[in-house]
Amino acid sequence: MWQQVEQSLHSSMGLVVNKIATLLPGILAFIVAFLFFLLVGWLLSLLVSRILSALRFDERMGRGAHAMAEWSPRATPSLLVGRVVFWCFVISGVVVGGSALGTSEHIVSGWMLGYVPRVVGAAILLLAGNMLARFVSRSVLITGVNLNLSYARLLSMGVRWMILVLTGAMVLDHLALGGAIVELGFGILFGGIVFALSLAVGLGSRDLVSRSLEREAARPVEVAQPEKIHHF
Amino acid sequence: MAAVEITEETKQQVERIGSADVVVGVAGAVSPEELRTRVGRIMQELGSGVSSQRFVFAWPAAPEPPAEGVPTAEDPTFALLPFSPPALGAAEFWAGISANQRAVLNLAASLNARVCIVLGQDLAALDPHTIQLFTYAILERQCGVVMSVYPAAKYDGLINTGILSPLSRALYGRRVRNPLAFDFAASGPLCASLARVSTAAESSGAALLWPVTVAATQFPQVPVGQVHIDVQHKVATEGLELSAVLGELAGSLFQEMDACASHWQRIRGSQVAPMWGNSSLDSPDGQPIDTQPLLDSFLLGSKSLDEVWRLLLPPNTLLELKRLTRVGPEQFRMPDELWASIVYDFALAYRLRTISRVHVLGALTPLYLGWVASWVHEVSNLGGAGTEQRLEQFARAWEEKKPYLLSRWRWPDRFNP
Numbered sequence A: 001m002w003q004q005v006e007q008s009l010h011s012s013m014g015l016v017v018n019k020i021a022t023l024l025p026g027i028l029a030f031i032v033a034f035l036f037f038l039l040v041g042w043l044l045s046l047l048v049s050r051i052l053s054a055l056r057f058d059e060r061m062g063r064g065a066h067a068m069a070e071w072s073p074r075a076t077p078s079l080l081v082g083r084v085v086f087w088c089f090v091i092s093g094v095v096v097g098g099s100a101l102g103t104s105e106h107i108v109s110g111w112m113l114g115y116v117p118r119v120v121g122a123a124i125l126l127l128a129g130n131m132l133a134r135f136v137s138r139s140v141l142i143t144g145v146n147l148n149l150s151y152a153r154l155l156s157m158g159v160r161w162m163i164l165v166l167t168g169a170m171v172l173d174h175l176a177l178g179g180a181i182v183e184l185g186f187g188i189l190f191g192g193i194v195f196a197l198s199l200a201v202g203l204g205s206r207d208l209v210s211r212s213l214e215r216e217a218a219r220p221v222e223v224a225q226p227e228k229i230h231h232f
Numbered sequence B: 001m002a003a004v005e006i007t008e009e010t011k012q013q014v015e016r017i018g019s020a021d022v023v024v025g026v027a028g029a030v031s032p033e034e035l036r037t038r039v040g041r042i043m044q045e046l047g048s049g050v051s052s053q054r055f056v057f058a059w060p061a062a063p064e065p066p067a068e069g070v071p072t073a074e075d076p077t078f079a080l081l082p083f084s085p086p087a088l089g090a091a092e093f094w095a096g097i098s099a100n101q102r103a104v105l106n107l108a109a110s111l112n113a114r115v116c117i118v119l120g121q122d123l124a125a126l127d128p129h130t131i132q133l134f135t136y137a138i139l140e141r142q143c144g145v146v147m148s149v150y151p152a153a154k155y156d157g158l159i160n161t162g163i164l165s166p167l168s169r170a171l172y173g174r175r176v177r178n179p180l181a182f183d184f185a186a187s188g189p190l191c192a193s194l195a196r197v198s199t200a201a202e203s204s205g206a207a208l209l210w211p212v213t214v215a216a217t218q219f220p221q222v223p224v225g226q227v228h229i230d231v232q233h234k235v236a237t238e239g240l241e242l243s244a245v246l247g248e249l250a251g252s253l254f255q256e257m258d259a260c261a262s263h264w265q266r267i268r269g270s271q272v273a274p275m276w277g278n279s280s281l282d283s284p285d286g287q288p289i290d291t292q293p294l295l296d297s298f299l300l301g302s303k304s305l306d307e308v309w310r311l312l313l314p315p316n317t318l319l320e321l322k323r324l325t326r327v328g329p330e331q332f333r334m335p336d337e338l339w340a341s342i343v344y345d346f347a348l349a350y351r352l353r354t355i356s357r358v359h360v361l362g363a364l365t366p367l368y369l370g371w372v373a374s375w376v377h378e379v380s381n382l383g384g385a386g387t388e389q390r391l392e393q394f395a396r397a398w399e400e401k402k403p404y405l406l407s408r409w410r411w412p413d414r415f416n417p
Helices: A002-054 A057-062 A066-071 A077-105 A110-146 A152-174 A180-204 A206-218 B008-017 B032-050 B093-110 B128-140 B158-172 B188-195 B199-204 B211-218 B242-259 B292-304 B306-312 B315-325 B336-352 B357-379 B384-400 B402-410
Strands: B022-026 B055-060 B078-083 B115-119 B145-149 B184-187 B224-228
Touching (some): A057 A077, A110 B292, A110 B306, A152 B292, B008 B078, B008 B093, B022 B093, B022 B128, B032 B128, B078 B093, B093 B242, B115 B188, B128 B184, B128 B224, B145 B211, B158 B211, B158 B242, B158 B402, B184 B188, B242 B336, B292 B306, B292 B315, B292 B357, B306 B336, B306 B357, B336 B384
Parallel strands (some): B055 B078
Antiparallel strands (some): B115 B184, B145 B184
16 A cells, blocks of 8 residues: 555656646746846837937927826836837737747646736726826815815825725726626725715715805905905 | 917008007007007107107007098007907916017017017006106117016015015026016017017916016126006906916926026026116005914915925925924014025926926915915015015025025936935
8 A cells, every 4th residue: 555655656746847847948938038028128118218319209299298297297208108118028028938838838828818918908007097096186185285175185085095996996897806796896885985975964964064164165265365465 | 489470460550550669569458449548648748759759559459440431540650550369278367468468579570669568458557657768778778678666565466576586586697576577678679589489388388478588598788677667557366376376477487497497507696687767655564464374374285285395395495394383473484595495496396397297386385375474474564675675685595595406406316405
């Protein structure tokens, strides 16, 4: 009996070692392809950024691309194009490396390769959602402070989290993770928040909100007494 | 740089008139009948002193075809020139005024005028004395640009007092009280340059006209003058938000700073801008002003906008602001150097787009209100002469702080006190 145990252990060990041995070339191919595309992408992005700077791309784009500059202030258009080129090559490297890995061992199936565009789309959604949340929350904060709203920071935080939660739900939906649970969960959460606010405004905090609204309406628009201080 | 376009109808009118010595333009819609009446009266009062000069009075309106069968009796000493106003779209407060000012200057350049006088829409400055002063300063004193000095009370025009005037003086080296005025004059050679608007400014919507900036950067040898005119312009403030107007004016000046960086970095100190005309008597102070709402805005800003100010201001400045929040209302004083460095830092953040430019300008409002509170505390017990001295001291602090701006502008990542 012990001989049989020893035999089965030997054979399973042999199987595992074989699998690792057959997997290793694929992994090496993946790493080489990824590093190669990373290097090429970095060089090309540098080259593209330099060429666009020499062509004064930023100045020409500046005439009509203020929306882009406002959403992503630190990144000039040429820098953004360079980054897009870099990440395109990185993704290509992942795809090529993944297919090399898949060819050698059939571990990476067509389904996984087909999933890569979803991941890319989800990453873009996440990035856009984050940028939108940051921009809108900061706008609400600054506008609220300039309107002398003491709860401006709270309002800003609420807006930021609402956008981030919405973005998270869209990303999960795009990745087809969680299925109906995500949709249902998000619907319950959002609907619950809106319903709770409606109840609070309509019933529970009616007096408080009406007193607060009356105070806001009675407050003069100008911060300083308009008849004594003239800003312009 | 793009010039303001003249429509075909206006071009025909300009060709009919030919040329003029003095063009007086109104930068806004006015009643043609009222304008004609006042112009007739002004020309009578100016009398023989200007008989050798040909005047053209221009205003934005639809050109009127001459009535059929009625001969148009034109006075040889003056002509009336309605011009088609520039298409403005949804222009902000000052942008519309600047567009009309440029249109007037463009007309003056087309008419080869020696003097172009631009007046406010309310016609408050349309009187013989004002025209004589402007004409004297341009023709006799050879000034390139002449700006107005109004009899402002110490709590009037605080955006100009606190930001526009000292910043313009420190950058371009001209001690001009109102770098952005409803009424000003320009000599013939400068009209075409003033009428142009840079492409970047036009596309960003910050296309305000800064006559002193154009004169100092493009015609540095030409003097800039000032005239006292006893006029109070009534600004319709209904519907205007302070933060929106502050953002428009400061944003435009920051935009000009970025465009003219190679010029103002070479300028050190400032030159006196000669003044003509009689300054009017000081207006009485009236009752003391309650600065608590201003301080409340500043304190709310420092509590809520701390995360935004941290991105725009260096640690030293943030520390000073923190210290100010702990001071009592009566002892609240914002040092001149601190306020100057704050505005310089915001100008730099605007240029570098550290955050969205709209947010940079919005975050300035609570700090500005804090400065206003401090200013009110400082000048409330001062008379006219004392306030003038305090203004001069304030403007000098900005000039002395200019090396700080230069260091931060040239090495934004390395120099961060």
